[in-house]
Amino acid sequence: NAGVTQTPKFRVLKTGQSMTLLCAQDMNHEYMYWYRQDPGMGLRLIHYSVGEGTTAKGEVPDGYNVSRLKKQNFLLGLESAAPSQTSVYFCASIKKEGQKNIQYFGAGTRLSVL
Amino acid sequence: LAKTTQPISMDSYEGQEVNITCSHNNIATNDYITWYQQFPSQGPRFIIQGYKTKVTNEVASLFIPADRKSSTLSLPRVSLSDTAVYYCLVVKGGTYKYIFGTGTRLKVLA
Numbered sequence: 001n002a003g004v005t006q007t008p009k010f011r012v013l014k015t016g017q018s019m020t021l022l023c024a025q026d027m028n029h030e031y032m033y034w035y036r037q038d039p040g041m042g043l044r045l046i047h048y049s050v051g052e053g054t055t056a057k058g059e060v061p062d063g064y065n066v067s068r069l070k071k072q073n074f075l076l077g078l079e080s081a082a083p084s085q086t087s088v089y090f091c092a093s094i095k096k097e098g099q100k101n102i103q104y105f106g107a108g109t110r111l112s113v114l
Numbered sequence: 115l116a117k118t119t120q121p122i123s124m125d126s127y128e129g130q131e132v133n134i135t136c137s138h139n140n141i142a143t144n145d146y147i148t149w150y151q152q153f154p155s156q157g158p159r160f161i162i163q164g165y166k167t168k169v170t171n172e173v174a175s176l177f178i179p180a181d182r183k184s185s186t187l188s189l190p191r192v193s194l195s196d197t198a199v200y201y202c203l204v205v206k207g208g209t210y211k212y213i214f215g216t217g218t219r220l221k222v223l224a
Contacts, residue, residue, distance in 0.1 A: 058211065
């Protein structure tokens with residue numbers, strides 16, 4: 001059982017370049033999330049999706065776009081990368097059991113923008 | 115969403131019980147308290163969730179007093195492998211947004 005898989009694991013970009021981060025989950029979860037984590041900080045929510053074809057803004061959405069064309073995949077795009085977007089990006093899918101919510105995280109993507 | 119406050123860091127020795135307290139003064143009636151653990155270079159991992167009183171699972175216990183304005187994560191007999199950052203979250207039932215604070219850095223010493 002793979003759980004949540006993120007690709008790539010590492011990436012170095014130059015300012016202005018674009019890229020897409022892929023998150024895939026095999027648990028049939030409806031909800032998927034993208035976070036970023038800066039050194040010594042907690043996670044901040046970028047965008048999220050509550051189902052196929054839906055997306056919504058989180059706490060820090062500027063400079064990012066997302067798409068959820070298939071239930072199992074959630075893509076995070078950077079159209080024009082900036083050094084301020086250097087961070088570790090985590091994807092999560094959420095299992096809901098009544099009022100109980102459990103987030104399952106991927107291993108992260110380390111992105112450096114030079 | 116209720117804001118949480120935790121100690122920035124804690125040190126403990128192997129074999130000791132560790133209690134990490136989280137303050138959430140403006141918790142709402144239908145909010146749940148959830149704790150996650152994060153090791154370096156890994157994504158957070160769910161530890162435990164509760165609404166009131168006490169919840170126990172195979173790795174931890176969660177104590178929530180009657181007023182629910184705070185909660186305490188208890189880790190019995192910690193080992194070196196419990197060195198990690200522990201996050202307390204207050205999750206509103208039916209909401210979609212989750213707020214992670216800066217967490218508590220627990221260091222377990224030999």
